[in-house]
Amino acid sequence: MAFSEFRPLHDNSLIDYVKSVPALSSKIANDFDNLFVKEVGDGNLNFVFIVLNSAGSFVIKQALPYVRSIGESWAMTKERSYFEWLALKEKGRLCPEHVPEVYHFDRTMSLIGMRYLEPPHIILRKGLVAGIEYPLLAEHMADFMAKTLFFTSLLFRTTSEHKRDVAEYCGNVEMCRLTEQVVFSDPYKVSEYNRWTSPYLDHDAEALREDNLLKLEVAELKSKFCERAQALIHGDLHTSSMMVTHESTQVIDPEFAFYGPMGYDIGAFLGNLILAYCSQDGHAYQANDRKAYKEWILKTIEDTWNLFQHKFTALWDEHRNGAGEAYLPAIYNNPEVQLLVQKKYMTDLFHDSLGFGAAKMIRRIVGVAHVEDFESIADAAKRATCEKRALDLAKTILKERRKFEGIAEIVSAIRKHES
Amino acid sequence: MAFSEFRPLHDNSLIDYVKSVPALSSKIANDFDNLFVKEVGDGNLNFVFIVLNSAGSFVIKQALPYVRSIGESWAMTKERSYFEWLALKEKGRLCPEHVPEVYHFDRTMSLIGMRYLEPPHIILRKGLVAGIEYPLLAEHMADFMAKTLFFTSLLFRTTSEHKRDVAEYCGNVEMCRLTEQVVFSDPYKVSEYNRWTSPYLDHDAEALREDNLLKLEVAELKSKFCERAQALIHGDLHTSSMMVTHESTQVIDPEFAFYGPMGYDIGAFLGNLILAYCSQDGHAYQANDRKAYKEWILKTIEDTWNLFQHKFTALWDEHRNGAGEAYLPAIYNNPEVQLLVQKKYMTDLFHDSLGFGAAKMIRRIVGVAHVEDFESIADAAKRATCEKRALDLAKTILKERRKFEGIAEIVSAIRKHES
Structure with a gap:
């Protein structure tokens, strides 16, 4: 360990730190002469440094004890870095294709060293704003969600493993509290943090x-x-928690990880795709009306859920006789009852996902943290039109979610809301 | 601490132990000459000693590392004693009227020293078998459940307190697993432990x-x-987890305590009262047809839920502007929405209670642990008639629980099931 107590790294201290950590310095062949170092953290919460030379590269992510975008007045535990590391390791084990490798963790420094996602990787949201299609996105995200959710649920695990891990992640309560405030509370009350296109x-x-x-x-x-x-x-x-190319989808930033409802993850992804869809008219111009792109987003929404459902139930079928304790094979022992419980499980999960997705949409329009999809529409009137459409759609989905029987009906509702 | 490692106490070692613990020996004025000591544990899991003389009394409860009634082959952690102590302290703090005082805890010995519930206190189930009415039972149990459940929920507490305690009680996983097996699994599969009136x-x-x-x-x-x-x-x-007199109701044995669904407690109590009801015909004889007693049980079932609902919502109203984070007053800020959320909460809790109560009934008829209500009916045919009625009723309640709008409809269903 390079430092005995927490201090935020800057370019120079960063190099001293790296020199003292073989797991990092070996990635750049211990060559510090022609090193490129750049701070690129554009998120709300952390410093992120890219470190690279001709021999190799890595990224250092350091958590600060406050919300970076708001300032030191909004304190936030840097222990979130520990839970981010735990979750990166676990999700990376379960789905290595879509989680960047971790090289190093320093709890004192709240610092993670991990794979640098090289160009042309960009944040998915930026790709969505730019109108770029990612043909494998639905497949990849369905894969990531199916594996990380199934293998950490009681469909696969014993209740002993479950309660042990639930207890550990209870420690990430401050991050849960932040979500409770900004997603489930502030948008529905008067709050100094709320803002909207006024x-x-x-x-x-x-x-x-x-x-x-x-x-x-x-x-x-x-x-x-x-x-x-x-x-x-x-x-x-x-959609800012994944970096993508045409071939690659890498999920990052799990510092909010804990044992919670699966639908919160699925809803976050689908809800942000719907926001991207609703913002497209604000990015259309004569040469590119974005009509084809909007169709691609709708297809991605539909494919994501359908592929997720397919992969998740396939994992369930594959591990039906395993250690998972939710549905013991000696009880759920005939095809009829197996179909019955699976159908109910997936329907409940679908409705949860719709509810959480809609709540995530609402908070991005009237809450503290907005999305680039809308923010990058310079004309306020045009932006407000897109946002209002998304807001009305989210309210409908949230209230009526139990009436939707499949993702195709959601896509229809999105289309209908526009006409 | 009297002993440096765990050993089961017997009458003689018990006295040596008590001598070394002032919190206990002071209760009997340090007088060991005319001491009455008796082992009375008739439960499945523990040794229970009554210790008393003319100066005072206490009870010692020691957990053994296996299920006493089955033998050493069914291992069970004696750490349950720690969680029983934790829960006794917490529930005693929240509802001292209905929880016996704890004098001493020894984690190494898995041993709790606590108030001796003096005669005429008896186990409620024995009173129900004997046909004794307890006019304050519904009031007391409604009070106990309303206070212990409300004050440990997010209606009263912050999510920080909540997650801290959830994590702690995750340690009681072995007891949860026992419930999972005997309540939710074994009755629905072939199991060597199952038995029924064959x-x-x-x-x-x-x-x-x-x-x-x-x-x-x-x-x-x-x-x-x-x-x-x-x-x-x-x-x-x-109904074997409480000791009662006409004036007193004392809840004991919370070694299965953890953060779980409220309906599991409410259902356990109501379901066991329904079992008591269904068993009465097996205890009727010419001089006492038990008809009046059956009416008293029905009234107690109805009163328990209605009083619980009244007390629970009164606590909610009283603490509406407190620290509880489930329904922030700035959001749930008008009488209409307050009524709406409370009605939904209580309806969901009612249906949960019915479901869990019915599951608890079923497992007592076909699972490993039966109840004295039925077991004390010597005539197997007569016993089976009572049991079958209870089983059919439980299946109806479990499957149709969402259709019941209030406890009066359950009482009607119980009556109807008999005719």
Whole structure:
């Protein structure tokens, strides 16, 4: 360990640190003469350094004890780095194709050394804003979610393993509390952190705070988020939590990881794809009306759920006679009952995903943290039109989610909402 | 501490032990000359000694590392004693009227020293078999459940306190696993531990193992039991877990305590009262047809839920502006929405309670551990008639629980099932 107590690294101290850590310095062949170092953290919470030379590369991510984008006034435990590391290791073990390799962890320094996702990897959200299609995205994300959720659930594990890990991740409570506040609370009350495209959405923001039926549904989702330890979830699986190329999808930033409801991850991804869809009209211009791109997003939404459902149930079938304790083979011992429980499980998960996805959409329009999909639409009136469409759609999905029987019906609802 | 490692106490070693523990010896004024010591544990899991003289008294409960009634072949962690002590302290703090005082705990010895519940206190189940009315039972149990469940839920507490305690009680996983096995698994599969009144119930036991819709519902209940950390529950709140007189109700034996679904406790109590009801015809004779007593049991079932609901919602109203994070007052800020969320919460809790209660009934008829209510009916045919009625009722309640809108409808269903 290079330092005996926490200190934020800067370019120079970073090099001293790397020199003292063989797991990192070996990645650049211990050559510090022609090193390229750049701080690239554009997130809200951390410093991220790229370190590379002709021999190799890595990334260093250091957590700071406050929310970087807001400042030192919003304190946040740097222990989140420990849970991010734990989750990266576990998810990387379960799905190495879609999780960057970890080289080093330093709990004192709240610092992770990991694979540098080289160009042309970019943050998926930036690709969505730029109108780039990723033909393997649905397949990859379905794969990541199916594996990481199935293998950490009671469909695969014993209750002993489950409770041991649930207890460990209870330690990440501060990150859970942040989610509780910004996703399930602030958008539905007056909060100094809330903002929206004013004055266009003033009435809509107020309407959220006065919608009793919506608040009833949000309470049910919050209760599931706080109480239901269904699987090890990423906890922040929006479209800026993955870096992509045409061939590669890499999920990063699981510092919100804990044992929670699976639908929170699936909903985060689907909800942010719907936001991307709703923002496209704001990015259209004469030479590119984005119509084909919007169709690709809808197809990706539909494929993601369908592929996820297929992969998840395939894992279930494959491990039906394994150690998982939710459905003992001696009880669920005929094809009819197996079909019955699987259908109910997937239907409940679908409705959870819709609910959480819609809640994640709402908070990105009227809450503290907005998305580049909308923020990059310079014309406020045009931006507000896109946002209002997304907000109305999210309210419908959240309230009516139990009526949707499949993802095709969601795609229809998205189309209908536009006309 | 009297001993440096665990050893089961016997009458003589017990006295040496007590001499070395001032918190206990002071209760009997350090007078060992005319001491009465008796082992009275009639439960499945522990040794229980009564220690008393003219100056005072106490009880010593020592956990053994196996299930006492089955023998050393069924191992069970004696660490359950630690969780029993934790839960006794916490529940005693929240509801001192109905939890015996704890004087001493020794983790090495898995030993709790606590109040001796003096005569005429008897185990409630024995009173129910004897046909004794307890006019305050519903009021007391409603009070105990409302306080212990409300004050350990997110209606009263912050998510930080919640996750800290959830993590702690994850350590009681072996006891949870025992419940998972004997309540949610064994009755629905072939198991060497299952038994029932044969041959009368052979077909009924088989029918349980072939009832796909019932298994579907049981899976949902098991998932809630394993995944939903709603409140600190007793975990074994049947009618042998309380000692009563006409004036007093004392809840004991919370060694199964953990953060689970509230309905599991409420259901355990109500389900065991329904078992008591169904057994009464087996205890009737010409001079006492038990008709009036059966009415008293029905009234107690109805009163328990209604009083619980009243007390629980009163606590909620009283603490609406407190630290509880489930329903922030800034969001749930008008009478309509407050009524809406409370109604939904109580309806969901009612249906959970019915489901868990029915599952607890079923396991007492075809599973490993039976109840004295039925076991004390010597005539097997008569016993089987009572048991079958209870089993059919439980299956109906479990499958149809979401259709019941209030406890009066359950009482009607119980009556109807008999005619």
